Amino acid sequence: MQELITPVTTPISFFQVEMDYIEPDLRLWLDRSNTILALYEALKRWYIGVDDVEIITTGKTSEQGVSFKIPQKKCSFFFGAAGCKFTRDSTDWETAPETIEILHTALTALTENTGVAIANRKTVIGLHIQPKLLHFMNVLAPLIPQPLAGLEKPSPESTAILVNWGMRRITIDASALVANGIFLKTERQFDTFVSYEEIARQLKADEDQIFAILGVEEVPA
Amino acid sequence: MSNLLEKQTSGNEWPTPEQGGILQPLQTPQQPPSLALRQQQRSIFDNLEAQMVRFAQEHQESLKVVKGFYIFPKDSPVLQFMNSHRGIPQLLADAVPHLRKHFPQTVFTLRSTLDDSGSPMLYAVALWPGEPHDAVVALDQFDDEWWLANAYPAGRFLTFTYDLI
Numbered sequence: 310m311q312e313l314i315t316p317v318t319t320p321i322s323f324f325q326v327e328m329d330y331i332e333p334d335l336r337l338w339l340d341r342s343n344t345i346l347a348l349y350e351a352l353k354r355w356y357i358g359v360d361d362v363e364i365i366t367t368g369k370t371s372e373q374g375v376s377f378k379i380p381q382k383k384c385s386f387f388f389g390a391a392g393c394k395f396t397r398d399s400t401d402w403e404t405a406p407e408t409i410e411i412l413h414t415a416l417t418a419l420t421e422n423t424g425v426a427i428a429n430r431k432t433v434i435g436l437h438i439q440p441k442l443l444h445f446m447n448v449l450a451p452l453i454p455q456p457l458a459g460l461e462k463p464s465p466e467s468t469a470i471l472v473n474w475g476m477r478r479i480t481i482d483a484s485a486l487v488a489n490g491i492f493l494k495t496e497r498q499f500d501t502f503v504s505y506e507e508i509a510r511q512l513k514a515d516e517d518q519i520f521a522i523l524g525v526e527e528v529p530a
Numbered sequence: 531m532s533n534l535l536e537k538q539t540s541g542n543e544w545p546t547p548e549q550g551g552i553l554q555p556l557q558t559p560q561q562p563p564s565l566a567l568r569q570q571q572r573s574i575f576d577n578l579e580a581q582m583v584r585f586a587q588e589h590q591e592s593l594k595v596v597k598g599f600y601i602f603p604k605d606s607p608v609l610q611f612m613n614s615h616r617g618i619p620q621l622l623a624d625a626v627p628h629l630r631k632h633f634p635q636t637v638f639t640l641r642s643t644l645d646d647s648g649s650p651m652l653y654a655v656a657l658w659p660g661e662p663h664d665a666v667v668a669l670d671q672f673d674d675e676w677w678l679a680n681a682y683p684a685g686r687f688l689t690f691t692y693d694l695i
Contacts, residue, residue, distance in 0.1 A: 323540035396540045444635045469533035485532040530603045
């Protein structure tokens with residue numbers, strides 16, 4: 310754990326939860342008009358329009374379905390024959406209650422209209438953090454094992470780490486989108502009986518853990 | 531500059547807010563001229579509108595490069611400055627390989643201020659962790675190799691400098 314705390318901002322972030330059904334329902338691929346109507350009605354309070362509904366007809370059958378975008382909240386909800394996915398961009402912990410509300414609304418509309426049952430919830434948090442004063446390699450260099458880093462004379466220019474525990478995965482890489490940025494991705498799978506609040510608590514704890522290991526602290530932009 | 535093949539975004543594209551009124555001057559109502567003149571005017575405007583859309587796209591592409599190298603807050607006056615001084619983003623983008631060469635592994639920030647006469651200026655600031663003398667030498671090399679030859683005309687609003695950290 311690093312002792313010196315480096316201030317960082319988070320210019321880009323996203324939250325995603327992907328949910329597989331216990332059993333695929335091909336009716337959602339063939340005839341989904343009622344489901345589209347039910348979801349549109351449920352999400353109307355966030356001012357979605359007809360142009361925010363997109364029928365996806367490309368890719369594998371499991372990737373085809375209907376996507377609803379909520380531009381005001383930078384959210385989207387996709388459902389197909391095998392599962393559904395919720396995404397929110399530019400998100401933070403203060404908006405977590407609203408995120409939960411939108412996700413719950415969309416998911417309830419889907420499950421009540423179709424009868425599908427959710428098997429699991431795979432969450433992803435992606436953060437592009439930007440150290441304000443130090444070069445990003447000053448933050449990541451301590452994570453490189455010394456025998457590797459010492460193979461060449463100049464210091465490494467970049468690094469990436471991926472650690473997988475099965476139900477949990479962490480990715481740390483240089484950011485492809487943000488100057489002097491570090492991309493952090495934390496993934497965790499939850500059973501369906503875990504409440505949204507407990508999921509949020511666990512994900513926050515995961516994020517705090519990684520920040521502590523990197524020796525960074527988020528500050529306002 | 532990422533090392534893994536992992537996707538680093540959600541996959542969703544959100545439209546950026548309109549910058550405001552690039553084409554608005556062309557939308558004010560006018561008295562209808564003769565047919566020939568109307569046709570000529572329409573073709574001029576068609577071409578002009580296409581040019582302005584292309585200019586806006588080029589500006590956004592330059593801004594993308596700038597955002598990938600220089601640090602500045604999202605809603606800061608820096609962005610406003612670059613939108614009102616359209617030559618600056620391309621200049622900053624062109625400077626990147628030369629700055630990387632003379633200032634390896636150095637963070638650059640952008641700052642917008644007013645000079646003594648009240649004119650806005652943009653500063654590209656190297657956050658320098660080493661000795662001041664080395665920063666001065668690096669700046670001189672950068673000036674000699676690239677900046678002095680490329681500073682005119684947009685560069686009168688831009689200064690490269692350093693801050694010790």
